[in-house]
Amino acid sequence: PVLVVDFGAQYAQLIARRVREADVYSEVVPHTMSAEEMLARRPGAIILSGGPSSVYAEDAPGLDPALLDAGVPVFGMCYGFQAMVQALGGTVARTGLGEYGSTQADIHDTDSTLFKGQPSTQSVWMSHGDSVTEAPAGMRVTAATSGAPVAAFEDDERKMFGVQWHPEVMHSTFGQRVLVNFLRQGAGLEGDWTASSIVEDQVARIREEVGDARIICGLSGGVDSSVAAALVQRAVGDQLTCVFVDHGLLRAGEAEQVEKDFVEATGVDLVVVDASKQFLDALAGVSDPETKRKIIGREFIRSFEQAARDVVAGTAGQNSPQDAEQHPVRFLVQGTLYPDVVESGGGSGAANIKSHHNVGGLPEDLQFTLVEPLRDLFKDEVRQVGLELGVPESIVWRQPFPGPGLGIRIIGEVTGERLETLRAADAIARDELTEAGLDRDIWQCPVVLLADVRSVGVQGDGRTYGHPIVLRPVSSEDAMTADWSRVPYDVLSRISTRITNEVSEVNRVVLDVTSKPPGTIEWE
Numbered sequence: 001p002v003l004v005v006d007f008g009a010q011y012a013q014l015i016a017r018r019v020r021e022a023d024v025y026s027e028v029v030p031h032t033m034s035a036e037e038m039l040a041r042r043p044g045a046i047i048l049s050g051g052p053s054s055v056y057a058e059d060a061p062g063l064d065p066a067l068l069d070a071g072v073p074v075f076g077m078c079y080g081f082q083a084m085v086q087a088l089g090g091t092v093a094r095t096g097l098g099e100y101g102s103t104q105a106d107i108h109d110t111d112s113t114l115f116k117g118q119p120s121t122q123s124v125w126m127s128h129g130d131s132v133t134e135a136p137a138g139m140r141v142t143a144a145t146s147g148a149p150v151a152a153f154e155d156d157e158r159k160m161f162g163v164q165w166h167p168e169v170m171h172s173t174f175g176q177r178v179l180v181n182f183l184r185q186g187a188g189l190e191g192d193w194t195a196s197s198i199v200e201d202q203v204a205r206i207r208e209e210v211g212d213a214r215i216i217c218g219l220s221g222g223v224d225s226s227v228a229a230a231l232v233q234r235a236v237g238d239q240l241t242c243v244f245v246d247h248g249l250l251r252a253g254e255a256e257q258v259e260k261d262f263v264e265a266t267g268v269d270l271v272v273v274d275a276s277k278q279f280l281d282a283l284a285g286v287s288d289p290e291t292k293r294k295i296i297g298r299e300f301i302r303s304f305e306q307a308a309r310d311v312v313a314g315t316a317g318q319n320s321p322q323d324a325e326q327h328p329v330r331f332l333v334q335g336t337l338y339p340d341v342v343e344s345g346g347g348s349g350a351a352n353i354k355s356h357h358n359v360g361g362l363p364e365d366l367q368f369t370l371v372e373p374l375r376d377l378f379k380d381e382v383r384q385v386g387l388e389l390g391v392p393e394s395i396v397w398r399q400p401f402p403g404p405g406l407g408i409r410i411i412g413e414v415t416g417e418r419l420e421t422l423r424a425a426d427a428i429a430r431d432e433l434t435e436a437g438l439d440r441d442i443w444q445c446p447v448v449l450l451a452d453v454r455s456v457g458v459q460g461d462g463r464t465y466g467h468p469i470v471l472r473p474v475s476s477e478d479a480m481t482a483d484w485s486r487v488p489y490d491v492l493s494r495i496s497t498r499i500t501n502e503v504s505e506v507n508r509v510v511l512d513v514t515s516k517p518p519g520t521i522e523w524e
C-alpha cells in the first residue's frame with residue numbers, strides 16, 4: 001500500500017482518497033506508529049500529511065529519519081514537508097510570512113517529476129505559519145511562492161519529494177496531477193486498485209474466512225449493507241441469508257424495492273420480517289425523541305435476534321433444519337466503512353461493532369464473528385463496487401435514510417395514521433425532486449410531519465385545520481455539516497401544491513432554511 005502518515009489534521013483521509021482516485025491502494029496510519037512497523041507493511045510509497053502544528057511547537061510530532069533512509073519513495077505535504085526538511089537538515093524558519101488560502105506558486109521546472117506537463121504558475125492552497133528557507137542538501141528546489149522561497153523540492157535519486165501546499169484539496173488546481181506524477185513517475189506505482197480488483201480480492205478473502213459456514217446479514221436497503229451483502233453473496237452464494245426487518249417506519253415502496261430490485265439483481269436468499277405491529281405497539285403514547293430512538297433500537301435488535309435464531313434453526317428462508325445442524329451460522333456481515341475504522345483509531349485490532357443499521361448496537365451475546373468486506377473502502381468506492389457487482393443504481397445511489405426511519409420524522413407520537421400521512425407527503429416530495437433531476441445535488445431531503453401542530457387554512461369554500469409538513473433538503477459532504485439546498489422555487493411550488501392537494505391531513509408546507517450546525521439534518 002501507499003501509507004499516508006497522519007500528522008493529526010483532517011487531511012490524511014482526504015489524501016488517501018485522492019491516492020485511490022489514482023487507482024492506487026492507500027491506508028492511513030497514525031504518526032505515532034514506529035518507522036519499523038510502517039516499513040514492515042512494505043509500503044510502495046509514503047506520504048507525510050499536513051498537520052496542525054508548527055515544527056517548533058513543543059509537542060510537534062516528529063519524523064523518524066529511518067523512514068527516509070529506507071529507499072521507499074516519500075512525498076511530504078505542508079507539515080509533512082517541513083518535518084522532512086527538519087529531519088534532512090534544511091531550515092524551517094519563523095519568517096512571519098505565513099500564507100493561508102489560495103496562493104500563486106511559481107514553478108521553476110516544468111520538466112521535474114512532480115510538475116511535468118503543468119503550467120509554470122498554478123493556484124495552490126496554503127496553510128502555514130513557518131516557511132522553509134533552505135532546502136536540505138541534495139534537494140532541488142522546484143517552486144516558490146511569495147511567502148515560501150522553498151515551496152517544493154525533489155531528489156529523484158533518493159526519491160524524495162515535497163510541497164509546502166495541500167495538493168489534496170480542490171483549490172490546488174493541479175493538485176491531483178502532482179499527486180499522480182509522484183505515484184507514477186516518482187514511485188513507479190501503476191494503478192491497479194479498481195472496483196473489479198477490489199471485488200476479486202474481497203471475494204477470495206471472504207471465501208477463505210467463511211469456508212463452508214453459513215453467514216447472515218442484516219439488510220437495511222441502504223448502500224452499505226446492500227453492497228456488503230452482494231459481495232458476500234458473490235463469494236459464498238447461498239451460504240448467505242439476508243434479514244430485512246420491516247419496522248413499519250419505512251417510506252413508500254421501500255420494502256418492495258429491497259425485495260424486488262435487490263433480490264432480482266443478486267439472487268440473494270432474503271428473509272423479510274414484518275415487525276411493524278410490534279414497533280407501533282412499542283411506540284404508542286411516546287413523543288420524546290430519545291425515548292423513541294431507544295425503543296426503535298431495542299425492538300430492532302429483538303426482531304433481528306429472533307430472525308437470526310429462526311435462520312439458525314432453519315425455520316426461516318430456504319434452509320432445512322438438517323442443513324442448519326451441519327452448517328451453523330457463525331458469521332455476521334457488517335457494512336463498516338473505512339472512515340469508521342480510521343475514526344475509531346484503528347486499522348488493525350478488534351472490530352468495533354458499528355451500531356447495526358445504525359439504530360443501536362447489537363448485543364454481544366449474538367456470538368457471531370464479524371465479516372466486514374467494506375472496511376477498507378470509502379463511500380464512493382463502495383458505490384463503484386456495488387455497480388461492479390450489478391447492484392441496481394436505485395440502491396447504489398440511494399440517499400441516506402436514518403435507521404429509525406419515519407419514526408423520527410413525525411414530531412409527536414407515532415401512529416399508523418400519521419405514518420400514512422407522512423408517507424404520502426414524502427413520496428410526493430421524492431417524486432418531484434427526482435423528476436427535477438436533483439437527486440445527486442441534494443444529499444437528502446427529510447420530510448417531516450408536525451403532528452402536534454395545527455394551523456388554519458382554506459380549501460374550496462371551507463376552513464381547514466390541518467398539519468404542516470416541513471421540507472428539509474440539505475447539501476453535504478459527509479452529514480457532519482450541511483447547508484440547506486437552494487431548491488428552485490418552481491420545484492418547491494409543485495411539491496407544495498401537490499402535497500396540500502393530495503394529502504388530506506396537510507394544509508401547509510414549509511421549508512427549513514437552517515444549516516447544520518446549528519440545526520441537525522433530522523428534526524429528532
Ligand code: XMP
Pocket residue numbers: 357358359400401402403404444479480516519520521522523524
Ligand atoms: P443529523 O440529524 O444528526 O443526521 O444531522 C446526520 C445524518 O445521519 C442520519 N441519521 C441516522 N442514520 N441512524 C441512521 O442510520 C440514525 O439513528 C440516524 N440519525 C440520523 C441522518 O439522516 C443524516 O444523514
